[in-house]
Amino acid sequence: MSYIELHWMYEVFFIGSLDGLWRMLTVPPRHTARCLHLWMWKHPVCTLHRHLSGRRWTGGILGGRGRLLQTLYPAYLSQVTPYSSKKERIDMSEYNVEYIRNFSIIAHVDHGKSTLADRLLEITGCIPKAASNKQVLDKLQVERERGITVKAQTASLFYTYQGKKYLLNLIDTPGHVDFSYEVSRSLSACQGVLLVVDANEGIQAQTVANFYLAFEAQLSIIPVINKIDLKNADPERVEKQIEKMFDIPASDCIRISAKLGTNVERVLEEVVTRLPPPKIEEGSPFKALLFDSTFDHYRGVIASVALFGGEVCKGNKIVLAHSGKCYEVNEVGILTPEEVPAEKLYAGQVGYLTAGMKDVQEAQIGDTVHLLKQPVEPLPGFKPAKPMVFAGMFPVDQSEYSNLKGALEKLTLNDSSVSVSRDSSAALGAGWRLGFLGLLHLEVFNQRLEQEYNASVIMTSPTVPYKAVLSSPKLIKEYGEEEITIVNPSEFPDKSLVKEYLEPMILGTIISPDEYLSKIMSLCQTRRAEQKSFLYIDEHRIMMKYLFPLNEVVVDFYDNLKSLSSGYASFDYEDAGYQAADLVKMDILLNGRAVEELVTIAHRIKPYRKNVLAKCYGGDITRKMKLLKKQAEGKKKMRKIGNVEVPKDAFISVLKRQLDK
Ligand SMILES: Nc1nc2c(ncn2[C@@H]2O[C@H](COP(=O)(O)OP(=O)(O)OP(=O)(O)O)[C@@H](O)[C@H]2O)c(=O)[nH]1
Numbered sequence: 001m002s003y004i005e006l007h008w009m010y011e012v013f014f015i016g017s018l019d020g021l022w023r024m025l026t027v028p029p030r031h032t033a034r035c036l037h038l039w040m041w042k043h044p045v046c047t048l049h050r051h052l053s054g055r056r057w058t059g060g061i062l063g064g065r066g067r068l069l070q071t072l073y074p075a076y077l078s079q080v081t082p083y084s085s086k087k088e089r090i091d092m093s094e095y096n097v098e099y100i101r102n103f104s105i106i107a108h109v110d111h112g113k114s115t116l117a118d119r120l121l122e123i124t125g126c127i128p129k130a131a132s133n134k135q136v137l138d139k140l141q142v143e144r145e146r147g148i149t150v151k152a153q154t155a156s157l158f159y160t161y162q163g164k165k166y167l168l169n170l171i172d173t174p175g176h177v178d179f180s181y182e183v184s185r186s187l188s189a190c191q192g193v194l195l196v197v198d199a200n201e202g203i204q205a206q207t208v209a210n211f212y213l214a215f216e217a218q219l220s221i222i223p224v225i226n227k228i229d230l231k232n233a234d235p236e237r238v239e240k241q242i243e244k245m246f247d248i249p250a251s252d253c254i255r256i257s258a259k260l261g262t263n264v265e266r267v268l269e270e271v272v273t274r275l276p277p278p279k280i281e282e283g284s285p286f287k288a289l290l291f292d293s294t295f296d297h298y299r300g301v302i303a304s305v306a307l308f309g310g311e312v313c314k315g316n317k318i319v320l321a322h323s324g325k326c327y328e329v330n331e332v333g334i335l336t337p338e339e340v341p342a343e344k345l346y347a348g349q350v351g352y353l354t355a356g357m358k359d360v361q362e363a364q365i366g367d368t369v370h371l372l373k374q375p376v377e378p379l380p381g382f383k384p385a386k387p388m389v390f391a392g393m394f395p396v397d398q399s400e401y402s403n404l405k406g407a408l409e410k411l412t413l414n415d416s417s418v419s420v421s422r423d424s425s426a427a428l429g430a431g432w433r434l435g436f437l438g439l440l441h442l443e444v445f446n447q448r449l450e451q452e453y454n455a456s457v458i459m460t461s462p463t464v465p466y467k468a469v470l471s472s473p474k475l476i477k478e479y480g481e482e483e484i485t486i487v488n489p490s491e492f493p494d495k496s497l498v499k500e501y502l503e504p505m506i507l508g509t510i511i512s513p514d515e516y517l518s519k520i521m522s523l524c525q526t527r528r529a530e531q532k533s534f535l536y537i538d539e540h541r542i543m544m545k546y547l548f549p550l551n552e553v554v555v556d557f558y559d560n561l562k563s564l565s566s567g568y569a570s571f572d573y574e575d576a577g578y579q580a581a582d583l584v585k586m587d588i589l590l591n592g593r594a595v596e597e598l599v600t601i602a603h604r605i606k607p608y609r610k611n612v613l614a615k616c617y618g619g620d621i622t623r624k625m626k627l628l629k630k631q632a633e634g635k636k637k638m639r640k641i642g643n644v645e646v647p648k649d650a651f652i653s654v655l656k657r658q659l660d661k
């Protein structure tokens with residue numbers, strides 16, 4: 001595929017639902033949308049940006065065919081106007097480094113990051129006031145449905161303070177533990193953070209985790225206490241918690257209501273006055289950190305970059321330090337959050353560049369970009385994304401293999417944290433083994449495949465990456481190393497070949513009101529957890545740290561913790577290496593036949609107590625399958641294994657353990 005630069009752009013106003021439009025453009029054509037769809041593919045829309053009103057999209061269309069499109073499909077397009085025959089480029093030279101602030105908003109899930117980001121965009125005029133109730137930075141459909149941020153987005157805000165024009169680059173971050181990789185990625189491009197804490201809920205597990213990510217990155221931290229409009233808001237209590245836990249004086253906290261806009265203007269003032277400008281290398285040639293990337297079908301990778309030195313513009317030959325590959329820059333610009341092309345980007349600024357990179361794997365997150373023949377000392381890299389949960393993925397029908405392959409390729413183009421390798425099984429045919437950051441990440445990925453690519457898949461049981469230390473020199477020679485990682489339970493080596501098995505561990509942080517203490521402790525005990533610390537963060541709230549086997553928390557620990565604490569306990573975890581464990585391979589029989597796809601690794605001492613699987617062992621599992629079948633709404637496609645029909649979600653549902661209460 002070649003990557004083209006468009007000289008003719010059209011603004012296209014689509015009428016109707018955005019999802020409808022998205023379907024028209026991405027899934028096989030249906031009834032009335034068919035012609036438009038085919039037209040679009042033949043005369044491709046180069047870029048599509050959702051506008052803030054929610055009903056308007058901008059599409060760049062090849063050549064002068066926009067009006068033809070309007071004549072043909074008036075029902076879909078209200079207006080087609082030439083965008084610009086020569087793209088206007090913004091001049092960024094007036095934003096000297098001392099007037100730039102690069103910052104991020106970090107918080108526990110639902111504490112109001114995206115709402116605050118929207119208010120900041122409104123105040124600075126990036127979006128019309130109350131343009132939409134929906135959050136602007138949460139662009140993916142799955143994000144809107146689940147109310148969580150999955151992919152970090154960047155927005156440049158222009159703000160005048162005491163007569164001086166400032167450029168504030170805001171990087172939105174996801175709050176869920178699975179996506180902490182995205183958080184640390186975003187933070188590397190920043191000098192400061194707004195640490196948002198809900199005035200009612202107070203400090204939660206991810207507030208602590210995010211605080212330490214920012215603290216370790218030596219960023220300036222401004223605590224923002226949000227939702228002060230709530231009836232039960234208790235900002236004083238939260239300020240005391242912040243003082244005790246993070247050693248930040250209560251007087252440094254800003255109390256706001258992001259929803260109502262109360263005191264949000266002050267947040268901008270504090271960003272300007274309390275956060276430092278970016279540190280740049282004076283006199284250095286172009287040197288930038290590549291901190292995020294998305295993929296555009298026609299232009300290739302759109303790389304988000306933070307410039308630590310020099311400048312970059314169209315036509316420059318650049319090199320990615322990690323891969324050593326060379327590219328020619330096609331376009332540079334800033335995100336507002338729409339793309340705005342710029343003449344040049346300068347040291348200290350944050351923006352995007354396109355250079356015909358063909359996939360996100362080429363544009364490694366954390367890589368340093370420099371000019372050809374002007375090498376620089378590479379910036380310290382990022383922690384690479386480490387898959388924590390693996391699962392097999394197979395098409396419901398083998399005839400859908402190549403469609404699914406295409407969909408997977410497109411989706412992983414935008415999500416470099418998913419690892420993909422080919423897999424096959426006797427019952428399910430050819431498929432893939434995918435590695436995810438966590439179970440939510442897996443579910444979100446699955447949902448995106450269905451929603452955005454209309455793909456129907458079977459996921460096998462999620463598993464964590466175990467290790468085995470091999471005993472025989474012959475095997476070690478065969479594998480090329482003594483310690484092997486097992487991401488597919490059916491490849492679990494027999495005990496006779498192994499010196500010892502190792503399982504991945506995590507250090508979990510739980511914050512909860514103390515009334516749930518005993519229930520939480522007994523839940524942790526059933527998960528083979530070892531308590532490491534215990535602390536009262538105020539009169540009624542406790543923070544506990546436990547060492548867990550990852551396998552014990554990865555599937556449903558969080559759900560159980562939430563339900564036994566009526567939603568008040570929060571949880572976050574970090575990698576804690578590997579530990580020796582007595583592991584066995586457990587087969588599941590479906591009508592007397594072992595199903596390779598349901599093989600799991602279990603701890604020998606207490607295999608799956610209180611576990612729906614234990615009860616369903618052998619013939620019983622068909623009962624569970626029938627139950628699931630009944631629950632499945634509509635006519636979901638079934639997969640025949642032996643003589644049993646299995647709903648496509650059954651593999652994942654069957655592994656969702658429930659507490660026997
Ligand atoms: N009452 C009140 N509600 C708020 C305020 N700010 C945010 N909310 C609500 O809190 C919920 C979560 O807000 P979000 O902005 O989506 O939270 P978030 O931190 O971005 O969540 P993630 O994207 O999942 O990390 C939404 O229902 C908001 O409307 C506030 O100041 N007051």
